[in-house]
Amino acid sequence: MATTEKQLSSQSLDDVPPKEKDVAALPLSDATVDIETTYGVNEKALLRKLDYKLLPALTLLYLLSFLDRSNVGNARVEGLVTDLHMTGNQYLTGLTLYFIGYVLFEIPCNVVLKLTSPKIWLPTLTLAWGIVATLLGVTQNMAGFFAARFFLGVTESGLFPGVVFYLSMWYKREEQHYRISLFFSAASLAGAFGGVLAWGIAHMRGVGGLNGWRWIFILEGILTVLVSLAAYFFIANYPSTAKFLTDKERASIHTRLASNSDATRNEAFTWQNVRLALSDPKVWLYGLGFHTMSLPLYTLSLFLPTIITELGYTAAQAQLLTVPPYAVAFVTTLAVAVASEKLKIRAPFIMGPASFAVIGYIILLSSEKAGVAYVGTIFAAAGIYPATAIVLSWPANNVSGQTKRATANAMQISIGNLGAVLGTQLYRSRDGPRFFVGHGFAMGYLCMNVIVVGSLWAILRAENARRDRGERNDRLVGVATDEWLGDDDPRWRFQT
Template sequence: MANLEKTASPSSSEEKPSGNKEIIVPSHLQSNEDLSASFGVDEKALLRKLDLRLLPALTLLYLLSFLDRSNVANARLEGLTTDLHMTGNQYLTGLTLYFVGYVLFEVPCNIVLKLTSPKTWLPTLTLAWGIVATLLGVTQNMAGFFVARFVLGMTESGLFPGVVFYLSMWYKREEQHYRISLFFSAASLAGAFGGILAWGIAHMNGVGGLHGWRWIFILEGILTVLVSLIAYFFVANYPSTAKFLSEEEREAIHARLASNNDATRNEAFTWTNVSLAVRDPKVWLYGLGFHTMSLPLYTLSLFLPTIIKELGYTAAQAQLLTVPPYAVATVLTITVAIASEKLKIRAPFIMGASSLAAIGYIILLSSKKPGVGYFGTILAAAGIYPATAIVLSWPANNVSGQTKRATANAMQISIGNLGAVLGTQLYRSTDGPRFFLGHSFAFGYLCCNVLVVGTLWMVLRKENARRDKGERNDRLIGVDENEWLGDEDPRWRFQT
């Protein structure tokens, strides 16, 4: 049982629930010290192969997704609102509409993924938002901008929760967190690339009779379209049908997952399983965990160029100065993910990173010096991105039942992005250069994140303790020994 002691940690088979039913670990959670050796496949080499085949492709798609949603901040500095005759408040409305579309279509998109396949659905989503992102560069008025931002949110909504669910079908529970965090690091990387690209593309102002901000949307959107067409060939399906695997490797993956989670179970989609997620209080806490991070996350990514410019820098300087905060955030996101994985803890790292970001906002609120304020933006990014990465990977580790997990992942993003909807209205042009309202909300949300995550940490630890004592074993009365009750099963342990 060594493997499961580290992951699911089921109760010993000698524990007795009420009714004297013996606790028997079902076949899909039975452990083996080296299952892959039975198939002549080196497990470490197989993991490296999966990482190289899956992660770069998925990370590239998310990088493009984040780039295409946040480049509007760069475009604003290059004259977007002036050319489209929008006021500052009307620009904020356009940002809000993106998240309205995102929230409304989050759960439906993940249901479509469950009904179709990642090889078809993920590239199709990418193609759709790439076309919309390109069209943003040719919109002629405020109404067109509003429609394009709403549809962009709608088409991008299925990528992140879809990939989180997808990775849970390839990797063991303890292997997913680091890989989801690595995938999410593309968000901060997109911010760094976005600043450099915007600075360079802005020099195309006047080419073809178009202003520089239009070229930002057009070139980055066309790049997404081209990558999406290639993605139909490099995004793989689930292990059972992935063509890049040999039969031995396919069997080895099936065996190692069967010893660890529910990925190998043939679970049909039912609305009952969807309702299990909706009725689980822990799923709502995961959602609140991201809700309290999404406001600072998206206000920073959407307004960082403006925040830096208002500190006293030129537009060109502000584009380039967005790079260091995102670079630091990328490094820390990966570093914190590795440390969290090695120590097998989640909540303390989230709370610590949120506290670091909160210090950054204290500096932004209290200092009038440009250099000190800029340092505050670095601390804010350095805390927000690592905390968000772990928050987003948590339900993928802890929710069992494929449809329930897919729904929980989508619910988390939907609930979370309601914070982004609010955040898009907080940084008004009249509030600069200090942006007291926006910075105060971000600080308050980060403090709330510490409270929410601390509460969830306590709930999960208490539930694990109850299961260790056998208090939930009555759920197994009358249940076949190989039947699995999802994360309600008393043999399941939550990662805290």
């Protein structure tokens, strides 16, 4: 990447060591920097420090986000629908409204992140959805439930794409995938943790004159509010201003990123760069890749307690039985991420787990025995979560241009969650225990995911081959050596 020394964050040329100037001027992927020789900073130790400072805090926020959106499934089996005098279909409408709010505000939230800062925006989002989540516990009727679910979607919409963009400003391209997968693993942890928590909180039934499902929302919402207030102090901004870094570590990060991505460029926000994302067919395919995963992902997370209850288990048993599928999913998410990182390939590690999840739905659709069908939920979770983690990291690795990447990340989640909007209407009470419509759609979507990801894989490999042959070099005619064309630049290579 033809990044020059004058593009290194907000530092002046006099502040940049000579060796850093030389590295910054090298094209992308051609620079090999010995950070320890240049700055006396051990690169592995620096990465461990970044992981320790960044990932636990971000993962905690996402765990709370997924917990606050999916605990409605736990609340349902504890009497939410009965107490609010709703039908099963009206409950499903409430689930749909969450994703409508989520989709509508995805891109605006990431634009706000670009215009403000992570240290302010991410905790503010967390505070907002924590308040809404708490209010779910005191709503008295269907209208209140609908409004709270819609605004929960609005307030949660900016976290995941915002964090994906944020991590791309700290780590090299090949380092982001594992970190995003680790971050996403909080979703499966939230499922496991949420089942145990819901089982315990449900025993508060009658405390304060409130049913157990209300305490699930109230206590988990208050927890989110408290964490959000602390987050203003433990969420860092970008490397150029992060207080936990020494000057040498800061310079090391800039040097590493300058030769690898666009993270050190001082790119101003423009609507033209937003339009670049909207007009790129590959960005839409990344979105379709998540779209075909979001339906099975969210139908499983929202309806797993109901699915297990319909197999003949009690509400208390169902809360606890949600734990094993999520625990297995957590392990497979990390294992698949490590394997993908070591082999430096993405697409096969999306298609493989998606195919594995298909087996789970075949079991769910074909077996009438409760124990066997329950095993199907474990297979489904074990495949859905690792595949989703990798598909979500793909545009962060492959889209260049900060505003374009922020927009692409938001577009992917928006397009993806349209699948979730459909999924919320598929698991109707009268369809249990086999849920042919819901399970059938989930299985079909997973098969579509294999086709979409396989097609995108072929497109990216073909484009890389064209650039290797020099067929895109005409784009550099009349372009200054220090100008970067984003992922349209023929010096850029896509990760496949």
